[in-house]
Amino acid sequence: xxxxxxxxxxxxxxxxxxxxxxxxxxxxxxxxxxxxxxxxxxxxxxxxxxxxxxxxxxxxxxxxxxxx
Amino acid sequence: xxxxxxxxxxxxxxxxxxxxxxxxxxxxxxxxxxxxxxxxxxxxxxxxxxxxxxxxxxxxxxxxxxxxxxxxxxxxxxxxxxxxxxxxxxxxxxxxxxxxxxxxxxxxxxxxxxxxxxxxxxxxxxxxxxxxxxxxxxxxxxxxxxxxxxxxxxxxxxxxxxxxxxxxxxxxxxxxxxxxxxxxxxxxxxxxxxxxxxxxxxxxxxxxxxxxxxxxxxxxxxxxxxxxxxxxxxxxxxxxxxxxxxxxxxxxxxxxxxxxxxxxxxxxxxxxxxxxxxxxxxxxxxxxxxxxxxxxxxxxxxxxxxxxxxxxxxxxxxxxxxxxxxxxxxxxxxxxxxxxxxxxxxxxxxxxxxxxxxxxxxxxxxxxxxxxxxxxxxxxxxxxxxxxxxxxxxxxxxxxxxxxxxxxxxxxxxxxxxxxxxxxxxxxxxxxxxxxxxxxxxxxxxxxxxxxxxxxxxxxxxxxxxxxxxxxxxxxxxxxxxxxxxxxxxxxxxxxxxxxxxxxxxxxxxxxxxxxxxxxxxxxxxxxxxxxxxxxxxxxxxxxxxxxxxxxxxxxxxxxxxxxxxxxxxxxxxxxxxxxxxxxxxxxxxxx
Numbered sequence: 001x002x003x004x005x006x007x008x009x010x011x012x013x014x015x016x017x018x019x020x021x022x023x024x025x026x027x028x029x030x031x032x033x034x035x036x037x038x039x040x041x042x043x044x045x046x047x048x049x050x051x052x053x054x055x056x057x058x059x060x061x062x063x064x065x066x067x068x
Numbered sequence: 069x070x071x072x073x074x075x076x077x078x079x080x081x082x083x084x085x086x087x088x089x090x091x092x093x094x095x096x097x098x099x100x101x102x103x104x105x106x107x108x109x110x111x112x113x114x115x116x117x118x119x120x121x122x123x124x125x126x127x128x129x130x131x132x133x134x135x136x137x138x139x140x141x142x143x144x145x146x147x148x149x150x151x152x153x154x155x156x157x158x159x160x161x162x163x164x165x166x167x168x169x170x171x172x173x174x175x176x177x178x179x180x181x182x183x184x185x186x187x188x189x190x191x192x193x194x195x196x197x198x199x200x201x202x203x204x205x206x207x208x209x210x211x212x213x214x215x216x217x218x219x220x221x222x223x224x225x226x227x228x229x230x231x232x233x234x235x236x237x238x239x240x241x242x243x244x245x246x247x248x249x250x251x252x253x254x255x256x257x258x259x260x261x262x263x264x265x266x267x268x269x270x271x272x273x274x275x276x277x278x279x280x281x282x283x284x285x286x287x288x289x290x291x292x293x294x295x296x297x298x299x300x301x302x303x304x305x306x307x308x309x310x311x312x313x314x315x316x317x318x319x320x321x322x323x324x325x326x327x328x329x330x331x332x333x334x335x336x337x338x339x340x341x342x343x344x345x346x347x348x349x350x351x352x353x354x355x356x357x358x359x360x361x362x363x364x365x366x367x368x369x370x371x372x373x374x375x376x377x378x379x380x381x382x383x384x385x386x387x388x389x390x391x392x393x394x395x396x397x398x399x400x401x402x403x404x405x406x407x408x409x410x411x412x413x414x415x416x417x418x419x420x421x422x423x424x425x426x427x428x429x430x431x432x433x434x435x436x437x438x439x440x441x442x443x444x445x446x447x448x449x450x451x452x453x454x455x456x457x458x459x460x461x462x463x464x465x466x467x468x469x470x471x472x473x474x475x476x477x478x479x480x481x482x483x484x485x486x487x488x489x490x491x492x493x494x495x496x497x498x499x500x501x502x503x504x505x506x507x508x509x510x511x512x513x514x515x516x517x518x519x520x521x522x523x524x525x526x527x528x529x530x531x532x533x534x535x536x537x538x539x540x541x542x543x544x545x546x547x548x549x550x551x552x553x554x555x556x557x558x559x560x561x562x563x564x565x566x567x568x569x570x571x572x573x574x575x576x577x578x579x580x581x582x583x584x585x586x587x588x589x590x591x592x593x594x595x596x597x598x599x600x601x602x603x604x605x606x607x608x609x610x611x612x613x614x615x616x617x618x619x620x621x622x623x624x625x626x627x628x629x630x631x632x633x634x635x636x637x638x639x640x641x642x643x644x645x646x647x648x649x650x651x652x653x654x655x656x657x658x659x660x
Contacts, residue, residue: 003092005114005259009266012085016078016270016441023074023437031435035278041437044274051270 013052020045075440090248116358125453136374140298203501271445314584323590525551525600551600
């Protein structure tokens with residue numbers, strides 16, 4: 001249908017990941033008392049970015065394979 | 069619940085992607101085939117995740133977490149017994165008939181296999197049910213947003229009175245779903261369902277991780293549960309009185325695991341539509357099998373939060389006077405909506421508001437940022453549930469009713485136009501249903517019961533239709549009616565323990581009392597299936613079946629098995645089915 005869903009998934013996760021990562025960097029450590037003192041925004045942000053990159057890579061490889 | 073600007077930004081980013089997908093797909097949605105069947109071009113993994121997500125409304129996420137807190141790990145039977153075996157069956161055995169026949173919907177299969185009266189009966193009842201489910205989804209989402217006071221901040225800024233919160237929530241959610249289904253049709257709904265699936269994972273996994281970490285791991289969680297049986301799926305199921313669900317192993321496996329589960333996963337067009345949109349027969353057959361793998365793991369994301377929440381909620385004594393502002397632990401105490409009074413059980417113990425498990429855990433563990441992601445996941449699941457119903461409705465209305473019985477023979481463009489019109493109509497009707505639910509709770513309960521009665525016997529009709537060539541249209545139609553009648557009578561003659569005659573049953577007279585509502589529901593389904601099965605066989609034997617030539621591709625014995633193709637051995641549907649079955653047996657064994 002002209003759209004590989006892995007692309008929007010990848011970009012969405014990268015956007016959300018950077019938003020969380022940025023929040024994690026800017027917020028004072030006291031804000032993370034709720035999450036047992038762990039800066040979950042930072043950690044989960046990185047995981048989301050990696051997930052997004054993985055999804056985009058799969059999409060890129062699939063497009064390359066199709067071209068061949 | 070207070071949302072920080074970053075939480076709103078996370079929500080806004082998600083909504084812009086959802087609408088962007090709908091807008092992008094508008095260009096490639098030019099024919100009825102594109103709009104209603106996604107051009108039959110969806111890869112197996114996408115169709116599989118959409119198959120799963122269409123069923124994953126927020127009522128499911130919130131309801132399963134609530135059930136996990138109430139009944140424990142036994143709730144996983146709704147996945148391991150009540151879903152996965154049926155998903156294997158539909159993929160391996162039934163999909164060749166749905167995909168291979170010329171049918172564009174499940175009711176249309178009934179027209180090809182049987183006759184118009186069975187077709188109309190199923191199409192109308194299913195169409196009404198989709199609107200009802202979609203409206204309930206809207207209603208539940210609005211209620212959640214109100215309970216969490218999420219809209220209060222923006223409404224203050226825009227100077228909208230708080231009493232309008234219900235209207236604002238209902239209309240904004242309905243507009244978003246309308247926008248992406250209207251433009252992109254089924255493809256847009258499917259793509260958004262996949263997006264929503266990953267968002268639900270992203271929003272809920274940290275919750276489980278933080279909860280387990282807080283409690284000190286699985287072993288420590290088990291030690292904190294009010295009842296050790298809550299950490300086991302099968303403990304106490306030898307008898308209905310020895311487990312909190314009040315069901316025994318027979319009614320669980322026959323009622324839930326066979327009749328209800330197969331009736332839903334094998335015949336409900338809402339989910340089957342996703343598989344019918346797959347790019348090949350092989351992909352269509354693999355769709356439910358691919359969906360079954362995350363499905364069997366979902367208890368760890370939706371039920372485990374319930375267990376965590378109950379472990380963090382100390383038991384409340386019956387005589388405790390609970391101040392209005394105070395809750396017993398993570399799970400808040402249930403209060404009367406109008407008066408704010410604490411609702412108590414018969415022994416005086418305050419009732420817990422189990423539906424608030426997930427939001428309460430968000431509140432406890434999630435900082436700014438992650439809170440936005442968690443709420444986005446909940447909203448995403450509400451919308452995927454609603455969009456699934458709307459796409460099923462527009463297809464049933466346009467193809468099954470409008471094209472067959474109202475305006476046949478029109479050009480494809482006309483039906484595409486009608487499909488978009490039906491999307492708008494379906495959403496308007498859903499909004500109306502949401503208001504109906506808000507005003508008359510009883511009407512909704514009655515409707516829900518009626519649909520349960522109509523659905524309960526359906527699997528018997530499909531089973532006989534697909535696997536016994538002598539089944540006739542008269543047999544199928546009267547079987548369905550007798551099955552529905554049997555369900556109605558059974559419910560009217562029995563009562564769950566502790567309930568008064570009325571909607572819960574016993575409205576004719578009370579001949580038998582079941583230990584729980586769940587047990588009564590399972591037995592209602594068993595009787596409905598039995599009555600439909602028996603009546604269909606008897607009437608089919610007395611009436612003339614269709615000629616065999618007309619049944620090719622519709623009945624097992626008259627259909628050539630689909631070729632396995634060139635795929636690797638382990639990717640063949642039957643082999644995948646066996647692998648999925650072994651995995652689910654393993655999970656049942658580990659958490660027995």
